[in-house]
Amino acid sequence: MHLQMNKHARQLKIQEMLQQNSVENQHDLLQLLRDSGIALAQATLSRDCAELGIIRTRINGGYRMVVPDENTDRIIKGLVGIEVLAVNANETTVIIRTLPGRAHGVGSWLDHLKSPLVLGTIAGDDTVLVIPSSVLNISDLISYIHKNLSTN
Amino acid sequence: MHLQMNKHARQLKIQEMLQQNSVENQHDLLQLLRDSGIALAQATLSRDCAELGIIRTRINGGYRMVVPDENTDRIIKGLVGIEVLAVNANETTVIIRTLPGRAHGVGSWLDHLKSPLVLGTIAGDDTVLVIPSSVLNISDLISYIHKNLSTN
DNA sequence: CGCCTTAATGGATATCTATCCATTATTCAG
DNA sequence: CTGAATAATGGATAGATATCCATTAAGGCG
Numbered sequence: 001m002h003l004q005m006n007k008h009a010r011q012l013k014i015q016e017m018l019q020q021n022s023v024e025n026q027h028d029l030l031q032l033l034r035d036s037g038i039a040l041a042q043a044t045l046s047r048d049c050a051e052l053g054i055i056r057t058r059i060n061g062g063y064r065m066v067v068p069d070e071n072t073d074r075i076i077k078g079l080v081g082i083e084v085l086a087v088n089a090n091e092t093t094v095i096i097r098t099l100p101g102r103a104h105g106v107g108s109w110l111d112h113l114k115s116p117l118v119l120g121t122i123a124g125d126d127t128v129l130v131i132p133s134s135v136l137n138i139s140d141l142i143s144y145i146h147k148n149l150s151t152n
Numbered sequence: 153m154h155l156q157m158n159k160h161a162r163q164l165k166i167q168e169m170l171q172q173n174s175v176e177n178q179h180d181l182l183q184l185l186r187d188s189g190i191a192l193a194q195a196t197l198s199r200d201c202a203e204l205g206i207i208r209t210r211i212n213g214g215y216r217m218v219v220p221d222e223n224t225d226r227i228i229k230g231l232v233g234i235e236v237l238a239v240n241a242n243e244t245t246v247i248i249r250t251l252p253g254r255a256h257g258v259g260s261w262l263d264h265l266k267s268p269l270v271l272g273t274i275a276g277d278d279t280v281l282v283i284p285s286s287v288l289n290i291s292d293l294i295s296y297i298h299k300n301l302s303t304n
Numbered sequence: 305c306g307c308c309t310t311a312a313t314g315g316a317t318a319t320c321t322a323t324c325c326a327t328t329a330t331t332c333a334g
Numbered sequence: 335c336t337g338a339a340t341a342a343t344g345g346a347t348a349g350a351t352a353t354c355c356a357t358t359a360a361g362g363c364g
């Protein structure tokens with residue numbers, strides 16, 4: 001126990017922790033980290049949170065520590081966004097994340113390409129669900145998407 | 153001086169103040185407000201900031217109090233006053249039913265949490281389709297959803 | 305290796321923010 | 335009106351987070 005980790009690994013763990021748990025404050029987070037065998041001082045955690053841009057915000061009633069995603073980060077820092085933020089897949093579907101309001105354009109573009117790999121797409125506001133023609137060629141589909149969209 | 157204002161007017165003034173000035177902390181903001189003739193206690197300011205969803209974040213180097221815009225707000229606060237009506241699943245997908253018009257907020261919030269369990273979400277008007285990263289951990293995904301959304 | 309420089313860390317503490325409690329204002333039914 | 339119920343507010347303080355300072359660890363480089 002009390003693993004010695006380097007800073008980078010520790011920060012990754014912190015982000016992961018926050019994504020999987022509902023955390024109200026640094027104290028709770030510290031406890032979670034210690035429970036999972038990572039020893040560190042509150043001072044260090046505070047610095048890590050600052051570096052990771054973690055914010056504490058009120059979510060219905062209580063407080064919550066959140067790791068900003070690229071999106072939030074971009075918006076908060078007032079930067080300009082790009083097309084495709086991420087492409088993810090499981091065994092049967094592919095999900096494309098884009099900036100708010102851009103999903104429809106991305107979906108239309110994919111449809112327009114009329115690839116035999118793509119059965120169809122459904123677009124929300126910032127997410128496109130891509131249904132493959134066959135679950136056997138998901139990975140082909142993914143590389144096809146990367147090739148045809150300006151993935152960042 | 154020392155105008156007496158109602159709560160609403162005061163909060164508008166606070167937002168305006170933050171949009172026009174670079175403010176590091178409540179103390180500075182309090183001073184600005186007082187300089188412009190608005191008397192209030194730190195306790196009140198703290199409550200106002202909480203109500204307005206104002207966050208304090210690190211922007212290259214220093215701190216900054218920020219009024220979330222619609223986008224940020226949607227992403228960060230996710231679910232203010234949201235009610236999840238039901239969570240259903242089959243072997244490969246999970247469906248969340250919510251109130252009309254609220255689905256997008258629920259989906260965004262789930263996406264924002266960036267759980268490794270969630271591949272992505274597609275929101276309609278009152279329904280969110282949640283695609284799991286792997287069809288093997290659907291039940292984990294369901295409990296995760298219950299834990300992170302105020303299921304009613 | 306041993307010295308220097310820089311980064312990382314923790315303990316203690318300062319700073320900043322939220323909340324408790326008591327008080328005052330506001331609303332509303334009668 | 336008038337009293338009861340509720341909301342808003344400030345002072346004091348608790349709680350949470352950032353920073354100061356001293357120490358230790360981690361690289362360069364002769």
